Amino acid sequence: MRNKEIADIFNEIADMLSIEDTATSKFEVRAYKNAALTIGTLQEPIEDIYHAGGIEALMKLPGIGRGLAEKIAEYIDHGRIDKHESLKKKYPINFSELTQLEGMGAKRAVLLYKSLGVKDIASLSKAIEAHRIRNLPGFGDKSESQLQESIRLYESGKGRILLGDALPIAESMIDKMLKSGLFKKAVLAGSTRRMRETVGDIDILAISDKPESCMGFFVGMDDVEKPIVKGPTKTTVWLKIGTSCDLRVIKPESFGAAQQYFIGSKEHNIEVRKIAIKKGYKLNEYGLFDSKGRIISSLDEADIYKKLGMEYVPPEMREARGEIELALEHRLPNLVELSDIKGDMHTHTLETDGANTIGEMAEAAIQNGLTYFATTNHTKSLNIAHGMNDRQFAAFFKKVDALNDKLDGKIKILKGAEIDILKNGALDLEAKTIKSMDCPVGAVHSAFNMDRDSMTKRVVRAMDSGMMRIFAHPTGRVINGREGYDIDLERIAEAAERNNVALEINSFPDRLDLNDTNILRLSEYKVLFSIDTDSHRTSHFKFLRYGVGTARRGWLTKGRVLNTRTYSEVMKLLKGNA
DNA sequence: GCCGTTTTCGGCCCGACTGTTTTCAGTCG
Numbered sequence: 001m002r003n004k005e006i007a008d009i010f011n012e013i014a015d016m017l018s019i020e021d022t023a024t025s026k027f028e029v030r031a032y033k034n035a036a037l038t039i040g041t042l043q044e045p046i047e048d049i050y051h052a053g054g055i056e057a058l059m060k061l062p063g064i065g066r067g068l069a070e071k072i073a074e075y076i077d078h079g080r081i082d083k084h085e086s087l088k089k090k091y092p093i094n095f096s097e098l099t100q101l102e103g104m105g106a107k108r109a110v111l112l113y114k115s116l117g118v119k120d121i122a123s124l125s126k127a128i129e130a131h132r133i134r135n136l137p138g139f140g141d142k143s144e145s146q147l148q149e150s151i152r153l154y155e156s157g158k159g160r161i162l163l164g165d166a167l168p169i170a171e172s173m174i175d176k177m178l179k180s181g182l183f184k185k186a187v188l189a190g191s192t193r194r195m196r197e198t199v200g201d202i203d204i205l206a207i208s209d210k211p212e213s214c215m216g217f218f219v220g221m222d223d224v225e226k227p228i229v230k231g232p233t234k235t236t237v238w239l240k241i242g243t244s245c246d247l248r249v250i251k252p253e254s255f256g257a258a259q260q261y262f263i264g265s266k267e268h269n270i271e272v273r274k275i276a277i278k279k280g281y282k283l284n285e286y287g288l289f290d291s292k293g294r295i296i297s298s299l300d301e302a303d304i305y306k307k308l309g310m311e312y313v314p315p316e317m318r319e320a321r322g323e324i325e326l327a328l329e330h331r332l333p334n335l336v337e338l339s340d341i342k343g344d345m346h347t348h349t350l351e352t353d354g355a356n357t358i359g360e361m362a363e364a365a366i367q368n369g370l371t372y373f374a375t376t377n378h379t380k381s382l383n384i385a386h387g388m389n390d391r392q393f394a395a396f397f398k399k400v401d402a403l404n405d406k407l408d409g410k411i412k413i414l415k416g417a418e419i420d421i422l423k424n425g426a427l428d429l430e431a432k433t434i435k436s437m438d439c440p441v442g443a444v445h446s447a448f449n450m451d452r453d454s455m456t457k458r459v460v461r462a463m464d465s466g467m468m469r470i471f472a473h474p475t476g477r478v479i480n481g482r483e484g485y486d487i488d489l490e491r492i493a494e495a496a497e498r499n500n501v502a503l504e505i506n507s508f509p510d511r512l513d514l515n516d517t518n519i520l521r522l523s524e525y526k527v528l529f530s531i532d533t534d535s536h537r538t539s540h541f542k543f544l545r546y547g548v549g550t551a552r553r554g555w556l557t558k559g560r561v562l563n564t565r566t567y568s569e570v571m572k573l574l575k576g577n578a
Numbered sequence: 579g580c581c582g583t584t585t586t587c588g589g590c591c592c593g594a595c596t597g598t599t600t601t602c603a604g605t606c607g
Contacts, residue, residue, distance in 0.1 A: 027590060031579035034590095065580050103596085105605050140598060190607090203607090229606095231595055236606095246607085248594095261592090266607060273591045278583090284592055 002047050006075055007040035008096060009084050010068075015095040015106035016087040034063035037267055039072075041321060044521070047076050094120040101150040102228070103143070111136065125151055153238060160198035161243045162479060164509020164546055167192055169241055170202045173223055180217055183208050184252065189262035194315045195549030197479060197512045202245040205262045211249040218247045254286045256300040261285035267320035268313075275308050275324070283308075316552035321520070335552045336531075338545050340564040343372040345470055346418065346441055346504065346532035347540075351396055352377040353385035355537035358396075358403060358413065364538035366411050372567045374414035374439035375400060379428040381420040382445050390433040393417060397436065412567050414438040414574075418472055423447045425461025427468070434467045438574055441504075443472035444485065452486040459487065463495040469574050470530050470562075471496060473506040473513040480510070489518060493525040500576055502530040502562045505554075507547025508540075519554025528562040528573075 014032035017025050038061050039046055049057050050073060058069035071081050091110060097120050098109045112118035115136055116127045124147065127133055133144040170192050177186045183206045187193075190203030208214045215235045219227045228244060229236040235247050250258045261269060262285070276283035280291050287298030288307055297303045302312040310327040314335055317323040326332050348354035349361055356364070358375055365373045377396070378387040388396065397415045404413050416439030420428035427434060427442065434440050442462050450458065462468055474492060477484030496503055503522070506513045511534070514522070519529065531547040533540050551561065558564045562573065 025579095028579050030590065034580075063580065067579055099605095103605065107604065138598070138603075142597060146596090201607090229595060234594055236595095262607090264607080266591095269607095270591055277591080282592085286593090 001045040002076060003039050003042050003045065006046060006072055007036040009075065009081060010036035010039065012095050013081075013084055013087060015099065015109070016091050018106045019091070019110045031063065031068070035068045037320075038063045041267065041319065046072060050076050092119060097121055098124065101147065101154055103146055103150055108138075111138070121151060121154070160200050161241065162509045163192065163195060163197055163199055163512075163549070164543065165241060166199045166202055166243065167546075169223060169239065170204065170245075173202075173221060173245070174204060176221065177204070177206065177214075177217070182210055182214050182217055185255065187259065189248075189259065190246070190264060193263050194265065194318060195546070195553060197515060197550065199243070201243055202239070203262055204245065204247045205255075205258055206247060206249045207252045207255055208249050214249050215247070248285075250285070254298050256302075256304055257283070257287040257298045258285045259301045260304050263315050263318060265319050268318035268324070271320050271324045272305075272308065272310075275310070275328070279308065281308075314552060316549060317555065319553075333555050333557050336548060336556050336558045336561050336564060338548045339369075340558045340561070341370070341531060341544060341548065342566060343370055343374070343414075343563045343570060344533050344535065344541065344544070345374045345414070345416070345439055345502075345530045345563055346376050346472055346506070347373055347535040348377055348418070349375060351392070352382075352387060353536060358400060360538055361535065362403065362407060362411055362413060364535075364541050368541040368544070370411065370541070372412040372414060372570065374416040374441070376416040376418040376439065376441045378445075379417055379419050381422060381428045387420070387428075388417075390430050393429065393433050394436075414571075416440055418443050419468070420445055421459055421462040423450070423458065425458040427462055427465060431467065438571065439470065440468055441470040441472050442468040442501075444476055448476060448482070448485045450485065452488060455485050456488040456491050459492055460495040463492075463499045463501050466499055468499070468501050470502045470504055470532075472504045472532070472534070473508075473511050474503055475513050475515075475518065477513055477515075478510050479512065484513070489514075489522060490525075493522045493527050496527045497525055500573075502528040505529050505531045505547045505551050507531060507533045507543040507545075507550075509543060509546055512546060512550045514550075514554070516550055516553035519551065519556060523555065523560075529556060529560055530562040532563070 010032045014029045018029045055069045055073055058064055058072055059066060075081050093109055093113050095106060095109060098104050099106060116132055118124045118127055128144060128148050133139050134141050170188055174186045174188060177183045186204055186206040189205045191199045192202050206214060211232055215230060218235055219237055223239050224237045225240045227237050233249055237245050239245050248262060273283045276288060281296060282289045288296040288304050290296055297307045305312045311330050311332045313323050313327050347361055349358045350356060378385040380387045380389040400413050400415050415437050417429065417437060418441045421442050421444050422428055475484035475487060503514060529551065531551055533543045535541050
């Protein structure tokens with residue numbers, strides 16, 4: 001997939017063109033940025049589009065005309081774009097690195113290059129140490145020390161943090177803000193609200209009569225390491241967890257418009273504003289206005305969408321991936337909700353690498369509102385997790401039977417295992433043992449570096465055994481950890497369809513596997529998805545909301561999710577009698 | 579460089595904050 005490479009190059013061309021500062025280049029910059037956005041958020045490999053339909057097919061993509069389509073073709077065919085190469089000769093600067101620094105854009109980068117020869121963060125650091133920045137036009141003592149601080153923050157907070165780390169902090173901060181009595185309302189916005197798997201910062205939106213006191217309270221909170229930007233309506237701080245947090249305080253009459261604006265995404269908002277313009281309106285964070293500046297709507301987010309002729313778009317869908325068109329046609333899917341989930345098909349106990357007994361897990365599942373769950377311990381090949389053999393499973397299942405009797409329907413425990421799919425595609429237990437289970441889950445835990453075809457065949461063979469009901473964490477990726485193995489998900493989905501296997505959406509915060517884009521990609525297949533926690537201790541059942549958020553980002557409806565079914569419906573599906 | 583339900587020419591999302599400025603450019607989201 002060349003999408004990211006091309007998007008990066010277009011962004012870099014845009015940065016370099018933005019220096020030229022002529023009347024047309026200003027909009028040429030925007031054209032390159034728009035195109036980079038289109039390509040960067042594309043669901044399928046751009047080279048596939050090109051190879052299937054040539055330049056004409058590329059030109060059908062939004063923001064891509066003949067000129068840019070030819071440049072994309074040039075890159076796919078020759079691995080380089082002439083315009084990019086010649087600009088790079090003119091400005092041999094690492095823009096993508098430098099512009100990641102707070103307070104550093106393309107223009108400053110070029111000024112620093114031309115006057116001091118700064119090309120990247122390393123050479124910038126040296127220039128700062130020698131105090132050579134402060135005397136440049138447009139710079140001063142403050143900008144010099146701020147750049148130094150930006151470098152420090154960049155080094156310490158490289159990369160985005162997990163949703164599972166950001167969301168609990170954000171919620172507790174909002175809780176404290178509301179309890180302070182200074183805030184009338186405080187809500188979560190930004191990528192955290194959209195449930196992106198990682199977030200670059202936390203955005204909080206608040207209403208108050210006393211914005212100054214609010215900002216004072218905010219910068220003084222325990223979670224805050226230091227303020228970065230402080231204004232009367234907008235303040236940015238650096239949090240101790242290693243990410244920044246924005247607070248915007250607005251007037252109550254703008255609450256709806258402000259939510260719409262601050263939830264984002266930026267790409268979604270740009271599209272929505274264009275729709276406003278087409279209708280002769282103007283949309284900003286204060287409201288929707290007509291051409292004479294009279295207010296059309298501002299109090300309620302849903303009303304703003306309505307006034308624009310659109311359905312209310314759930315935050316998780318706001319990524320400019322086609323939801324705008326559907327909202328205009330009133331054809332948005334009715335997304336699955338946390339409260340729809342009745343069971344969990346993937347959990348562990350202390351018999352293998354879990355931390356709690358099956359009884360404790362059952363109690364926690366009840367507390368979390370579930371009516372059934374599958375206990376799915378690891379199998380013998382996974383030594384590191386003390387995987388169980390056939391005899392141990394038989395003994396364990398007797399315990400589960402006894403517990404089920406004792407629980408008397410308060411919750412139903414399904415007997416299962418997270419069975420290793422061995423290198424040759426065989427399942428790591430005897431057929432007799434697997435057939436005694438309600439919920440055999442298959443998973444890959446070894447030999448991650450097989451080539452794509454072999455890995456795909458390995459899993460397809462396991463599915464074709466007819467004994468597997470769920471394929472756990474299908475790509476094996478760990479966010480900020482490892483890439484995941486190379487596997488052809490389309491072929492996996494076909495095999496899953498044919499064998500009545502559900503594909504898992506693993507809710508563990510550093511897995512979220514399948515992820516939103518893969519779910520979207522596979523939505524045309526008639527497979528069910530199973531949103532599981534992979535709980536290794538009782539507290540992990542709370543992770544379910546991350547899996548549901550991911551499913552919603554993948555546009556899944558309740559009907560597409562296996563474990564929204566009741567216990568008896570699920571048992572029928574698992575036994576193949578549905 | 580893209581794009582069109584008033585347009586194939588003349589527009590292109592919108593506002594806050596900061597530092598270095600005497601009215602604004604650069605950056606950010």
